[in-house]
Amino acid sequence: MKKSAIISLKSYNDLDADDVIEVVTPGEFIVTDDGFKAIYEETELSGMGGTTTTLTVIDDSLLLEREGNVSAKMDFKKGETSISLYNTPYGALDLQIHTEDLNVDINENGGVVTAKYLMELAGQPPITTKLSVNVRTN
Template identity: 30%
Template sequence: MCKSIRIQVMGTQVYSDGRVDKIDFQTIGSFQKRQEDFYIMYQETEETGMAGASTVLKIGENKLILNRMGAANYRQIFEPGALHHSNYVTSFASIYMSTLTEEMEINLTEQGGHITLKYNLFANDEKVSDNMLEINIKEDTPQ
């Protein structure tokens, strides 16, 4: 059964030159469990710089797959200790991206929960940044 949820995404990106970018946003989406995997679906907003794109997260026991479709198309796998490659495709260019997941904590039930990721991001085999991502999922209750 698909249910409406409130999603909070908090991220920190630390670049090799010491610059730090942070993001903290909330949105409404949907959440469901199919067999052993959880699915989170939401629309990107202006706040993320990807307005008009749809994001689907497929979360397994020790693996998270991000699929983003729309203005940019991107599929990335996060799995502790594994380096995964993909192409980030926009109407302007295609960039070869990789992630190396250092840590992953998944604590989800059918009522919601949280996910924490710590990973390194690479573009064209050059390290771009160290990243920390926290995703909190709660049932969306009418106010």
């Protein structure tokens, strides 16, 4: 089942807690046999124009996939570490993501997913990031 939705994402990290990135955009919310998907188009304001983002929630996991000018596949599972190749127009980056916490409260009408994770880029000290996704169906 596919529904129109308003998708709100908020992200901030421990480098600058006042630097909050927040995006509110129309998109689609899809109920699948094994979970949920939220799909939206990135804008030029996000620096990722020409990119489609798909958030897939299955049980207690979140998969963030970007395709287009920017491509990435980031897996979030509480207590687990994943490796992601993040391709940008400026080059590719290797990201290591350790999910410290993941809360999923979502159903066929939308909901909220929050994640707290450590992101490490090419051996640099890890950055703690918090991500909140809110999906409201129309």
